[in-house]
Amino acid sequence: MNVFYIPLGAGTFEPYFEHEDDDEEPVEGGVSRGFIARMRARFSQMIKEAEEARHSQIYEAPTTFVGRFQRKMMGWVAERVAEQRLLWQLRSVDEAVLHVPDDQDPAAALALFRDGLQKDGDRHRRLLALHALGLIASAPFVVVPGPNIFGYFFTFTVVGHFLAFRGARRGVSEVRWSVQPDAALTAIGHAVKAPAPDRYRRIHEAAAPLRLAHLARFVERMAPPPA
Numbered sequence: 001m002n003v004f005y006i007p008l009g010a011g012t013f014e015p016y017f018e019h020e021d022d023d024e025e026p027v028e029g030g031v032s033r034g035f036i037a038r039m040r041a042r043f044s045q046m047i048k049e050a051e052e053a054r055h056s057q058i059y060e061a062p063t064t065f066v067g068r069f070q071r072k073m074m075g076w077v078a079e080r081v082a083e084q085r086l087l088w089q090l091r092s093v094d095e096a097v098l099h100v101p102d103d104q105d106p107a108a109a110l111a112l113f114r115d116g117l118q119k120d121g122d123r124h125r126r127l128l129a130l131h132a133l134g135l136i137a138s139a140p141f142v143v144v145p146g147p148n149i150f151g152y153f154f155t156f157t158v159v160g161h162f163l164a165f166r167g168a169r170r171g172v173s174e175v176r177w178s179v180q181p182d183a184a185l186t187a188i189g190h191a192v193k194a195p196a197p198d199r200y201r202r203i204h205e206a207a208a209p210l211r212l213a214h215l216a217r218f219v220e221r222m223a224p225p226p227a
Contacts, residue, residue, distance in 0.1 A: 007189030121168030
């Protein structure tokens with residue numbers, strides 16, 4: 001597993017993991033029954049629908065309020081999937097490579113990355129408890145005709161935060177990390193500091209050697225506005 005530690009300026013870094021669309025979703029296998037099994041199945045279906053909507057080339061505007069709300073929610077789900085996949089994947093790996101800019105001290109970069117994982121785990125644990133209450137509160141909507149939008153939403157967030165918490169905890173304590181300095185990441189850090197007219201082109205040129213299809217867009221979205 002390869003994780004890229006992206007420099008975004010002012011000593012700020014953001015981990016990046018590019019997921020292959022054909023990869024298996026991070027829901028534990030095995031045969032299980034009851035409420036947990038239904039949550040896992042619903043979670044996987046929501047991810048599938050959100051990914052299909054994100055990659056669809058056909059746009060059909062919903063004609064009802066519920067339809068518009070569902071489309072908006074699927075867009076939100078797709079964004080959260082992209083954000084949390086790194087942590088989800090860490091649940092199932094034993095070794096991983098952290099690619100860091102070659103102008104950074106590898107040991108210091110790894111320590112900073114691990115500290116970020118610890119903070120992510122703590123945050124997802126708190127959100128898990130909060131959204132679990134929301135899932136319980138959504139139970140009465142099961143009897144209301146039509147899709148239980150609140151139930152779907154809290155199912156996704158509860159399972160997502162649970163998997164992210166487990167992945168972050170495992171990434172800190174169990175995954176064996178090696179560090180690989182990379183000149184392309186250093187170039188991205190310089191490109192982020194470029195003035196606005198030239199910034200987008202330079203980010204794409206710097207990211208090209210890494211052959212990560214969505215990295216340049218990620219950097220554009222996460223980096224602070226140019227001065």
